[in-house]
Amino acid sequence: MGIQPRESQVIAGSQTLIKKVELVRFMIEALNSLDYKETAMCLERESGIHLHSQRVKLFMEQIIKGEWDESLSTLPSIESIDEKSVESASAAILQHKLSKACIEKNFAEVSNTLKNQIAPLCKNDKHLMARYLLNRSHSKESLGEIMPNLRNILSRQMIPERRLANLVDRALLDEKYTHIPSKTLQILKGHFDEVWFVQFSHNGKYLASSSRDYRVVIWEVNEATHEVSLMRVLRGHSKAVSYMSWSPDDTQLLTCGQNERVRRWNILSGELLREYFIWGTGTFSCTWTPKGDCVLAGLADHTIIVWSLEGKEMHRLEEPHVSSWTSDLAIKSNGVIITAFDLDSILLFGHEKRKLLEVEDGEVLTFCLSEDGDFLLVSLLNEEIQLWNIGLEQPVIVKTFEGHKRQKFIVRTCFGGKGQGFVASGSEDTQVYVWDRASGEIIRKLEGHSRTVTCVSWNPTNPSMLASASDDGTIRIWG
Template sequence: MARTLPSQREMVRSKGVIKKDEFVKVITRTLYSLGYNKTGALLEQESGIALHSSRVTSFMQLVLEGKWDESILSLRVINVPIETEKSAKFIILEQKFLELVQNGNTVDAMLMLRNEISPLLINTSRVHQLAACLISHSQQSKTICVSSRPDSLEKLQRLFPAATIVPEKRLEQLVEQALDMQRESCLFHNTLDSELSLYTDHQCARSQIPSETVQILQAHNDEVWYLQFSHNGKYLASASNDQSAIIWEVRDNSQLCIKRKLIGHQKTVCFVSWSPDDSQLLTCGLEEVVRRWDVQSGKCLNIYGKHDLGLVSCGWFPDGKRLFSGVTDKSICTWDLDGREVVCWKGQRTLRTSDIAITKNGKRIISIFRDTSILVHDKEVKVDRLIEEDEVIISFSLSDDNKFLLVNLINQDIHLWSLEGDFKVVSKYKGHKRTRFLIRSCFDGVEQGFIASGSEDSQVYIWHRGTGELLLALPGHSGTVNCVSWNLCNPRMMASASDDRTIRVWGLGRR
């Protein structure tokens, strides 16, 4: 007679952090993955803990058999969040579409793309790729259309919570992460930044990384391009292709809710910047104007622009009394709060679309001024210095202590530059995907000990800042992740913005 399922509170070992049923499921999944099917089945029988519920098993079988309508209907009886159900439906319909194209049923595929996939409003860039599959005799079509049902099932497994479906090779991933953390501990004394506090215990390091989706924000109607937490950690601002920005308030329970939706731009909102005291917010329309908003009332306080020119970025001076912006004529202009132009640095100072930053002491202005060069202008001594790269620069991020610059390159590398003494690269990060879009990275975690980045493969990548080791690749989004922001006042909270029109809030979740 099989034993009854253990209580959800039954734990393994005395620390009470490992749930017995989840632990057994991971072992069972590993046995099946290694081909030990009899041993896996025996463990399920002896423990009384089924790897998957009968509903989940039925769902997985329907996907493998290509019973698309039935598999979509069965999603409703599986215990997954509503937003996950929508993303799962997209994956299922995507596989159905690809098989129709591969079998030459292009008319049915076209109708399906128009009537079933596009209305989901998920991953518009992928929808465009699927449309390319309908172009006959196209080499690109042949490449994009290659897919298999097991591949789709694996995507679904990564999408669902581990408590619902245990992903393939989950144990291997956990062991690899533990070994990475252990290696990170051994390299502690060799870190290039002696002031950076590294985590000497691999389990402690992993516990500091928010790697579980705790909330999905879905108020934008189009791709979310940029987001940034306020300095005090109480708010998150997001910018979207839907021509709006949203101010989200972080509640005491760490849940975010809409405080204000900012409407007024006539083009995509591509950038936001918090005032030093977080009472005001700047929003920049893509090659349009900059608007200044009162956070509490949501009122637009002023509009900044130049006749016949557009603005491409924005930021605050440390005193909060002036603001600056890159202009489409490649100049950099500053205004006082009333809208009077204070000074404009003419000539090749920035690109048409690029980042600009100013240090906290107000002495250095940093901008991308050529495809492969970043200009560091020292206002005090009036000296220009260059950061030179061999590849095209996509974006950059300034560390909170203003000593380092994180530079994203077109070849998918991320370089960490020291801004002290002779400028030099002190670390490199690899692994994320970027082929077409503007991807942003940031300094994250306790004492900014991690590097986080968006990616075109819909994942958030996190590296150890000192060693350059890739620690985690977090799935969940169904479109390109454009930007990541970490809450400086709560390093266990991170947010990511995606083309799938959502913002994912990441936390520690259950450990």
């Protein structure tokens, strides 16, 4: 029979980075912090592992009671403590003791602490006493502030508060950032002019791109290798194609342009199924109803038209007193239409027409609806991107994203990544910008394009895949 390892040496993790004793202590501290006291005590009894040793418990009790001199005596006797930790913890305790005495105007205690306790510590450091005296009037640490400080200094003897929760937070954050695209995997060259729009299908199997060259290209994503290859080219437009929308089942695609009619395609066969247009006006945007049984288009005359798939006009929504075109279109799952009709506002068309939100100090260029339909990413003329929570009774801005460049052209944004936890945007400085959706911080600047990045699209089923379109005529796949 082999020799059994000591309990303190038993490995708990697969990477030999954490021992069983450490993990159990982390769990006990986590249970206590969540107020599961009885469960924590049960774990201590069953494992025979205690959160703190008897000497550490005594030390903590002395600190809590304000028994500073007693805690200084107990400190060196704590198991496995090194000289440097004793010095750092002693300094923290004496600083706190000195501050308390100053606040209470106990000058005898101040004199005794400086002369008999702090001075001996400072005999080898002429500047240390000056720092004590300089800081004593400014340090007003409460017990709740000194205890975390001591836990950090004595981290081997005292488990820091919420240690397990913080480790899990860090691990989840590392995992979240692991999937963020960071390099060019492929450069797709299927167009002969500026590429203005790019969009993945809902199932992530296809990518559509449209260009100033009148062409729409369908690309196929290999599910095994994740490589993107040209599937077919859709020809039929006679002007630039600047907007597209996938059908709910991803078998069809709507395409349109500023001076073009809406076209509906079967992407599997490449067949043009139907054209939708109103004489004398161009289209700026197009989309589908949630069931895919109707087609919508935003026209240049401030009108939204709803057609049946066969081309019969079903509804006409007008806003004649605005000063801008009908911008992007989106439809929530309940059938409510979202559009930007005017320069500074976004409207809802449902059972009744109403203003959803109004921006200040900016003009709406484009917007993007989140997958759950509760958030709207609004790009403004002033280079600001606003994230609105529209799932509330009164929509509010929850975050703003800044840093990308936009002066002359329209550049589009998107949600993406794991849980749509990130925001990406094109930019006139040839880079793709990626922000953390929660913090608003820029976490990536993807370099590679040589001209303005006009549009970005994140693969909805592959959080590591991002596509960008550019005026340099290429599409880049990032991973």
